[in-house]
Amino acid sequence: MLTDLTIAQARDGLRARTFSAEELTLAHLYAIEALNPRLNAYITVNHAAAMDQARAADAALARGEARSLTGIPLAIKDLFCTEGVRTTAGSRILGPFVPPYESTVTANLLRDGAIFLGKTNMDEFAMGSSNMTSAYGPVENPWKRRQDANAVLVPGGSSGGSAAAVAARLAMGGTGTDTGGSIRQPASFCGIVGAKPTYGRCSRWGVVAFASSLDHPGPFARTVRDTAILLGSMAGHDPKDSTSADVPVPDFAAACARGVMGLRIGVPREYRVDGMPAEIEAVWQQGVAWLRDAGAEIADVSLPHTKYGLPTYYIVAPAEASSNLARYDGVRFGLRADGADLRDLYERTRAAGFGAEVQRRILIGTYVLSAGYYDAYYLRAQKVRALILRDFTEAFASVDALLTPTAPSAAFAQGEKMDDPVQMYLNDLFTVPADLAGVPAMSVPAGLDANGLPLGLQVIGKPFDEATVFAVGAALERAAGFDALPAIRAGL
Amino acid sequence: MSLDHATVRRIATLARIRVEEDDIPRLQAELNGILGWIEQLNEVNVEGVEPLTGAAHMALKMREDVVTDGGYPEKVLANAPDRAGPFFAVPKVVE
Numbered sequence: 001m002l003t004d005l006t007i008a009q010a011r012d013g014l015r016a017r018t019f020s021a022e023e024l025t026l027a028h029l030y031a032i033e034a035l036n037p038r039l040n041a042y043i044t045v046n047h048a049a050a051m052d053q054a055r056a057a058d059a060a061l062a063r064g065e066a067r068s069l070t071g072i073p074l075a076i077k078d079l080f081c082t083e084g085v086r087t088t089a090g091s092r093i094l095g096p097f098v099p100p101y102e103s104t105v106t107a108n109l110l111r112d113g114a115i116f117l118g119k120t121n122m123d124e125f126a127m128g129s130s131n132m133t134s135a136y137g138p139v140e141n142p143w144k145r146r147q148d149a150n151a152v153l154v155p156g157g158s159s160g161g162s163a164a165a166v167a168a169r170l171a172m173g174g175t176g177t178d179t180g181g182s183i184r185q186p187a188s189f190c191g192i193v194g195a196k197p198t199y200g201r202c203s204r205w206g207v208v209a210f211a212s213s214l215d216h217p218g219p220f221a222r223t224v225r226d227t228a229i230l231l232g233s234m235a236g237h238d239p240k241d242s243t244s245a246d247v248p249v250p251d252f253a254a255a256c257a258r259g260v261m262g263l264r265i266g267v268p269r270e271y272r273v274d275g276m277p278a279e280i281e282a283v284w285q286q287g288v289a290w291l292r293d294a295g296a297e298i299a300d301v302s303l304p305h306t307k308y309g310l311p312t313y314y315i316v317a318p319a320e321a322s323s324n325l326a327r328y329d330g331v332r333f334g335l336r337a338d339g340a341d342l343r344d345l346y347e348r349t350r351a352a353g354f355g356a357e358v359q360r361r362i363l364i365g366t367y368v369l370s371a372g373y374y375d376a377y378y379l380r381a382q383k384v385r386a387l388i389l390r391d392f393t394e395a396f397a398s399v400d401a402l403l404t405p406t407a408p409s410a411a412f413a414q415g416e417k418m419d420d421p422v423q424m425y426l427n428d429l430f431t432v433p434a435d436l437a438g439v440p441a442m443s444v445p446a447g448l449d450a451n452g453l454p455l456g457l458q459v460i461g462k463p464f465d466e467a468t469v470f471a472v473g474a475a476l477e478r479a480a481g482f483d484a485l486p487a488i489r490a491g492l
Numbered sequence: 493m494s495l496d497h498a499t500v501r502r503i504a505t506l507a508r509i510r511v512e513e514d515d516i517p518r519l520q521a522e523l524n525g526i527l528g529w530i531e532q533l534n535e536v537n538v539e540g541v542e543p544l545t546g547a548a549h550m551a552l553k554m555r556e557d558v559v560t561d562g563g564y565p566e567k568v569l570a571n572a573p574d575r576a577g578p579f580f581a582v583p584k585v586v587e
Contacts, residue, residue: 100567199547213546239555243548311530322507329508331580333571342585347510359509363519364526366507367495377530382543384536389544421522422529438547463549 002027003169003490007072007226010172014061014071021057021071025050025115028073031490032117032170039488041155041165043078043136044086045118053115060113068233070113075162075171078119079126080106080217081206089208090122090134090158093328093335093353103206104238105175105217112233117171120161124355125325126182126210129427131160132414133357141189141411142168142486146452149487153411153453156186156427159220163190166220169490173221173230177207179214180313181407181431184443187220188406188456191445191486193227193473194220198464199438200245202231203238211320212243214313214435224444224474228252231466247464255467256474261295265472266399270306271430273408280405280455283447287403287457290479291472299399303391308384309433310425315368315381316436321358322365328353360421389437396462401472404430406443406456430458440466444473445482454484494524 002024005013013019029047036042050073057071081087081099088094102110110116123133131139131154139160141153155164159176163186166174176183178196187194195218202217209215219230232252238244267288272281292298330336330349337352339345354362368377395402408429417423434441440463443456457476461469495503500520504511511519565578574581 096573097571100564100570198549200550213548242552242555243546245548245550246553247550305536308533308536311533314526314530315533326508330573331582332568334573336573339583342582343508344510345583346508350508351510354509360519360522360526362507362509363500363503363523367499367503367523367527370503370506379543380533380536380538382545383538383541384533386541386544387536387538389547421526436547438549 001491003031005172006223007172007221007229010072015066021054021061021115022051024071025054025073028117028171035168035170035488035490039140039142039164039168040137041120041139041161041168041170042075042118043088043121043161046085046116049085050115050117057113057115067113068229069109071115072113072172073115073117074109075118075120075165075174076106076116077122077159077162077175077177079122079177079208080175081208082106082116082119085119087119087208088136090124090136091353091355091358092135094208095335097334101206104203104240105207105234108236109233114233120165120174122161123158124358125208125321126158126177126179127321127357127361128157129181129185129424130154130417131157132418133355135355138414139164142488143191143411143453144487151413153413154189156189156411158182160186162220163187163192163194166190166192166222167486168488173219173226175234176218176220178216178218178435179210179317180435181428183218183220184431184441184456184458185407185427187443188454189411191454191482191484192220192222193224193442193444194218195227195231195442195466195469196434196440197231197235197466198245198440200243201235201464201466203241203244205238205240209324211317212324213320214317216435224470224477225253225256227442228256228470245464250467252466252470255470258471259294260291260472260475263296263401263468263472264299264399265291265296266299266301266395266402268301268303268306268395268402268404270303271404273429276408277449279449280408283455283457284405287446287476290476291403294475294479301395301399301402303395303433305384305387305391306433309388309436310429312381312384312388312436313432314364314425315377316385318361318365319369319378320365322362322369325358325362385436388433392437392439401468402460404458404460406430406458410449410451410453410455434460439463440469442469442473444476446476446480447482448484495520495527
């Protein structure tokens with residue numbers, strides 16, 4: 001099956017002319033046609049544009065001008081603005097929005113020859129951990145519980161559509177964004193690899209903003225090496241994003257073969273939380289043993305402010321969101337609801353255009369920034385954020401990378417954890433600290449729970465040292481030999 | 493700190509989101525649930541800690557103060573819900 005190939009294998013096949021980019025793209029479009037009505041991973045599918053890109057890729061291959069992703073079909077999270085292709089951010093308020101420009105990350109992927117199959121579903125404005133807040137309906141996780149095969153599970157979120165698409169072989173790789181865990185948690189829930197690079201490594205220009213100091217674009221794929229290949233294309237300095245880092249992009253794919261011999265890996269004791277399923281603890285211990293067997297030295301470390309990561313995040317992220325989302329006023333683009341006067345137009349547009357979770361976060365953000373409460377909430381949260389970064393800086397004085405579980409549970413069912421917003425927020429317990437600190441991290445599938453659902457392990461690295469994160473991730477991948485497949489996938 | 497009915501109403505007005513009177517009790521309960529959970533940050537000793545505004549591990553770059561973009565009003569207006577010639581149109585603001 002062409003749809004089962006890795007990106008690295010497909011590149012070889014395309015260059016050897018074993019198959020064409022047109023055949024590879026068609027195989028994915030057929031898979032989307034067959035499975036997307038059920039999974040709802042894509043909001044928009046670009047049949048015609050994808051086939052045009054595929055023919056251009058075949059022409060480039062024929063001329064011997066292949067670039068790193070020539071002919072590789074990808075899924076693009078619907079948060080990345082794509083020129084001439086509707087970009088919704090999973091929200092009603094951007095339902096009619098067709099960007100007249102291309103985000104830097106997607107422009108980089110196109111420069112390298114990638115084919116865009118379509119735009120993937122997501123929690124509205126990337127606010128959620130289940131894909132249940134999308135205005136375009138929930139996404140079904142292609143994995144099934146052994147004991148309860150009828151339960152419809154969530155793919156995680158917010159980048160749930162990209163994760164489900166890559167897992168079900170409706171794309172070879174994809175883009176996501178990670179603000180509190182939105183790449184790593186869905187990667188863990190869907191049994192694939194997801195990487196969040198250092199803040200500033202991938203440009204945010206043209207990515208619909210949620211919380212600007214926390215938003216990290218990054219890749220999904222089914223192997224660590226494929227993820228490294230994608231990040232190599234997505235990354236790089238962009239003068240259009242003032243926080244984009246002007247530093248060289250190393251060869252991430254080459255780092256995957258480096259091994260972990262002589263590396264010191266820290267195991268943070270605060271990630272061992274009450275009520276964590278025994279299976280997750282077991283997978284974590286297995287990961288520690290794999291890295292030790294591969295030649296790494298294991299050290300206990302402490303990140304004392306870990307438990308304050310989530311409450312800090314739920315001040316900082318809504319505060320930034322309330323400011324960023326002020327632009328949706330029904331005047332210049334997006335949905336408009338008519339009103340008696342301009343203010344009524346604003347209020348009706350925003351009430352009709354934003355879903356319940358987005359409204360909640362805008363209200364929280366407005367409150368914590370309002371006169372009289374700024375110091376008590378926002379300023380205090382920024383100080384705790386500094387302590388969380390200090391925890392990482394101190395830990396990285398003695399270790400090269402950290403190993404933790406990615407999420408405190410396997411994928412849950414649609415409708416679960418919906419009654420209390422805080423219960424949903426707890427999903428991001430282990431992923432939020434790396435966003436607050438801006439350090440690189442990735443999730444690698446490491447095992448299955450008793451119900452046959454995938455569990456991921458997280459590797460966290462030093463700023464701009466994604467290479468070590470990939471080296472450790474690849475070592476885990478080799479040791480885990482994870483070859484379980486989701487119940488719903490192309491070609492069945 | 494617990495939000496009362498009037499405060500929820502005031503925040504919604506600041507945020508320019510129309511909230512129906514019937515929805516305020518539900519929002520009040522949800523927002524107070526979230527804020528109550530956030531209160532745990534008060535346990536942390538932040539004495540003498542400088543606030544961290546962002547995650548960038550480098551200083552922001554300066555750039556020349558010059559126009560680098562623009563000159564395509566049709567693209568800018570292409571997504572406008574309503575327009576009047578080369579302008580965005582809104583309900584009458586001045587009587």
